[in-house]
Amino acid sequence: MPASYRRLFALPGTAAFTLAGLLGRLTMSMTGVALVVLLSERRGSYALAGTVAAVGLATGAIGMPLLGRLVDRYGQARVTVPATLYNAVPLVGLLLCVRFDAPDWTLFVCWAACAAAPNLGGMARARWAHLYRDDAAARHLANSFEQSLDELCFMAGPVLAMVLCTTVAPEAGLLAAGVFGSAGALLFAAQRRTEPPLADRRPGSTPDRSGPHPECSDPADRAHRHGSPLRTPGLRVLLLTFLATGVVFGSMELTTVAYADALGHKPLAGGLLALVAGGSCVAGLVFGLLRPRRAAGVRFLFGVTAMAVLLLLPLAAGLGGAGLVLLGAALFVAGTGTAPTMVTGMTLVQELLPERQMNEGMAVAVSGIVVGISAGAALAGAVAEHTAPGTGYWLPAGAASLALLIALAGRRHLRTPAAPPAPRGSGRIVSAAH
Numbered sequence: 431m432p433a434s435y436r437r438l439f440a441l442p443g444t445a446a447f448t449l450a451g452l453l454g455r456l457t458m459s460m461t462g463v464a465l466v467v468l469l470s471e472r473r474g475s476y477a478l479a480g481t482v483a484a485v486g487l488a489t490g491a492i493g494m495p496l497l498g499r500l501v502d503r504y505g506q507a508r509v510t511v512p513a514t515l516y517n518a519v520p521l522v523g524l525l526l527c528v529r530f531d532a533p534d535w536t537l538f539v540c541w542a543a544c545a546a547a548p549n550l551g552g553m554a555r556a557r558w559a560h561l562y563r564d565d566a567a568a569r570h571l572a573n574s575f576e577q578s579l580d581e582l583c584f585m586a587g588p589v590l591a592m593v594l595c596t597t598v599a600p601e602a603g604l605l606a607a608g609v610f611g612s613a614g615a616l617l618f619a620a621q622r623r624t625e626p627p628l629a630d631r632r633p634g635s636t637p638d639r640s641g642p643h644p645e646c647s648d649p650a651d652r653a654h655r656h657g658s659p660l661r662t663p664g665l666r667v668l669l670l671t672f673l674a675t676g677v678v679f680g681s682m683e684l685t686t687v688a689y690a691d692a693l694g695h696k697p698l699a700g701g702l703l704a705l706v707a708g709g710s711c712v713a714g715l716v717f718g719l720l721r722p723r724r725a726a727g728v729r730f731l732f733g734v735t736a737m738a739v740l741l742l743l744p745l746a747a748g749l750g751g752a753g754l755v756l757l758g759a760a761l762f763v764a765g766t767g768t769a770p771t772m773v774t775g776m777t778l779v780q781e782l783l784p785e786r787q788m789n790e791g792m793a794v795a796v797s798g799i800v801v802g803i804s805a806g807a808a809l810a811g812a813v814a815e816h817t818a819p820g821t822g823y824w825l826p827a828g829a830a831s832l833a834l835l836i837a838l839a840g841r842r843h844l845r846t847p848a849a850p851p852a853p854r855g856s857g858r859i860v861s862a863a864h
Contacts, residue, residue, distance in 0.1 A: 506553050
């Protein structure tokens with residue numbers, strides 16, 4: 431690991447919550463594949479598997495921000511532990527329903543009830559934001575590292591799920607995802623010394639009561655003290671941009687599978703998708719080492735622009751019939767445009783919102799991506815069935831262009847005040863990018 435990233439873990443407890451969060455987040459990339467394989471094997475229907483998965487994504491997009499609001503109000507550990515224990519019940523229920531051939535509607539109920547899964551990625555970013563709240567360079571480095579961990583999970587998770595489902599039993603992938611997710615979440619919640627304190631328990635803060643706060647001289651802060659973080663115009667811009675970015679992810683995945691299948695090489699689709707995640711992982715690590723010289727809003731516009739331009743490469747390869755080798759190279763390069771966009775987008779969420787709404791705000795952003803993934807997959811499926819192979823790559827290219835237009839239209843809401851540099855000798859990372 432480069433020395434710059436090692437410095438992130440100078441503070442006690444950072445390595446522990448990172449490793450625990452990584453274990454818990456592995457389940458996010460395993461469940462989709464494991465569910466589809468399980469239901470297609472036991473019920474013989476890809477349509478049923480896809481519909482059940484879509485219902486889970488929809489309810490998750492609703493439940494994630496609500497759970498984030500509870501985390502902001504009561505703390506990470508107090509919400510994560512009961513949510514994790516609760517979430518295990520409908521997961522076990524789904525496996526039992528499949529095992530004993532229960533009616534199809536029970537599958538929808540059980541999978542929809544799994545919407546209370548804690549957003550460990552958002553909570554990990556909230557911890558970094560609190561620990562290095564006085565050091566913008568360290569937060570940039572931490573967000574880049576977290577994005578690379580996300581991409582690592584999406585490289586390894588589907589492969590692990592497929593291996594378990596095909597070599598052990600169709601239920602093994604989903605069962606392992608549940609075990610990893612529960613263990614990781616409980617271990618993450620146990621790391622109390624790095625958990626951000628509640629807003630009204632920080633030194634110098636006043637308790638958050640139901641009435642107005644005359645002692646707060648900042649009108650924006652008073653507006654944020656109650657209500658949804660979506661009242662912040664900048665978060666609305668980010669939500670719409672992330673929604674379009676989710677369409678990029680969902681349509682890219684399904685289009686690549688359909689394209690490889692049309693060429694008679696469907697088993698290679700997983701490797702092609704791993705190249706996309708690999709490109710994003712490498713780009714995230716490199717991006718973290720670059721010292722931010724412009725405001726986060728400006729960097730975000732550059733990131734979305736790069737993503738829109740680079741996604742023209744798989745479009746050209748798919749339409750031109752370049753073959754899987756050149757398509758794989760194009761997908762890897764295209765993947766490098768997503769990490770800087772996501773890293774800077776999460777940085778903007780942290781800068782636009784007060785700490786008391788950090789978890790809910792990041793959950794809202796992730797929910798936008800989840801909804802976009804679901805919509806993108808549905809659109810790509812329709813395109814793949816009625817058009818020539820490779821045509822579906824118009825969808826991620828078009829969605830990225832739409833994300834760029836949204837970001838440009840709302841760019842004035844993405845401006846944030848410049849953070850003062852951390853004083854030397856403060857014990858925090860002063861120049862983590864060097």
